[in-house]
Amino acid sequence: MILAEIFKNNRLSIEDLAKIIGVSRRTLIRDLDKLKEQRRLLRVGSDKAGNWEIL
Template identity: 45%
Template sequence: MILAAIRNNPGFSREKIANEVGKSRSTVTRAISELTKKNIIRRVGSDKTGRWIMVENTPKNEKE
């Protein structure tokens, strides 16, 4: 649910994602942290004007 909200609305803040999926901001923050650690998503830009991007599936030796 959270990943789908990020995919559909990459510019959304954690607060807006929480409202979209009906979860608390802390739950969304925890989920985003896990998705970032697993290299599934990445934040590009600032907290205020940035956006979330999906990290492409590439072999580990080809990642940045």
């Protein structure tokens, strides 16, 4: 679900993404960390002005 939402809009903030998916911010961060470890997702740029890149 995370990758599908990022595919639609790669500029989503963590807060916005958590609201869309319906999980807490902390849960989303944990899941994003797992995707980064699996090298399926990468954050490019700063937290504020950056974007997500699906690998």
